[in-house]
Amino acid sequence: MNFIETRGNDGSKSKSVQFSKAILSPLASFGGLYVPEKLPDLGIDFLAKHKESSYQELAKGVLEAFDIDIEESLIDAALERYSSFDNPNNPVPVRQVEDDLFICELYHGPTRAFKDMALQPFGVILSSLAQKRGENYLIMAATSGDTGPATLETFKNRENIKVTCLYPAGGTSDVQRLQMVTEDAPNLKVIGVEGNFDDTQEALKALLASNEFKEVLERNNTKLSAANSVNFGRIIFQTIYHIHSYLELLRKGAIELGDPIYLIVPSGNFGNALGAYYVKKAGVPIEKILIASNSNNILTDFIEYGKYDLRGRGLIQTNSPAMDILKSSNVERVLYDKFGTQRTKELMEQLNSENYYELTADELKEIQKDFGATFSSDREVEEVIKKYLENGYLMDPHTATCIKAYSEKREKMLPTVAYSTAEWTKFSPTIAKSVGFEVSSDREALNKIASKYGLKIPEKIASLYEKEIKHLKIVQKTDIMNEMIQFIEV
């Protein structure tokens, strides 16, 4: 299967590329993204065939259906990463919390957030492709919390890949910061930046636009790639668990094959939701995908009113920081799928120049065939956490935004899967606040919650406090270039 570009072709690149090319060089013409030329059929026959498959067998079936140019042994090696999750036989457990509500837990990997679902196998594939081609790649991540640890973890000690990770000093949780600064491998560099996440991203953008930096990369025979969800190599691994959720409901007897279900996705950059959209389109019986947001509710406005409006909006810091995003990259792939190249280019260009676009009434109807949306305030999130914890289920703040969509946005009372995108341990101060504990650090929150509710803190989190800090640097925005150059030139 080949990949084409959402904003059309500018003549300097191939009109259609294979998977390997789309993931090594993920930026398409005119600032667009790569999308599959067509989707495989993952409908009833596929589901019936995989009814008893393990997660890894299902994943293999999905990748085969996409017919990508990656050899089988490499696919096997990539999927082997799921065996390092808490339960190798079922890396993605689905738990029932209400009669018709199931929570699919995507956080049982090494960094305790859903980013591992895609980044773990993706890291194996990207590094192996780079090695085979004899090319060196640099991946630069700017993180507000979860992407950084998951990117470092998957690429550490891998050949032909270097990773730099910028984080806002003081802008992440203690656990997230420790996950990054204790990573010890010669191909990783972690730098704290004075300022907030916007400053960090701005610094990264300036670097990407700089000729001096380009020359340094060329001189050192290094190309740039990306590990965020603009890379289709992330998205493909984010289709699998949506099918797995459907099969788990089937196996639990909650549905019969062919019955529709709702999916609820706590969304930021819309990669997770896009995976669900592709799966729905490929034939899995999904009634609608409900998009849950926090107070940065631009996706709610887009899906409810057809308006994508950044004007006068500042980023609000919430207790679900991985969803503190206003420019949600993967919406573009849905626009392309619904309205084609010309219209996508027009809308994305308008967003760039005017910070705004609006769909027509007909276009909005198209979007609403597949999506619904709502958002929760920090207070609402805390109330949900408290209520469910009192009933014996502990969820993180991102997951908690799903519950309002569950109670208010379903048009039919169908079985529903909500996605849990992080373990509570990454956001323990918010859990503590929800249940009325006074705490002054992540560590204190972790210990208090664990002992009160009889929970175990996973070794991966508990041991962070004993590990040596390897990356001490905190720099001004203006010094980032020098730091990067030193790292690339060693």
Ligand SMILES: *Cc1c(COP(=O)(O)O)cnc(C)c1O
């Ligand atoms: C990244 C992330 C999200 C948002 O996912 P997108 O695919 O960017 O929409 C939600 N919750 C957590 C915990 C995350 O790390």
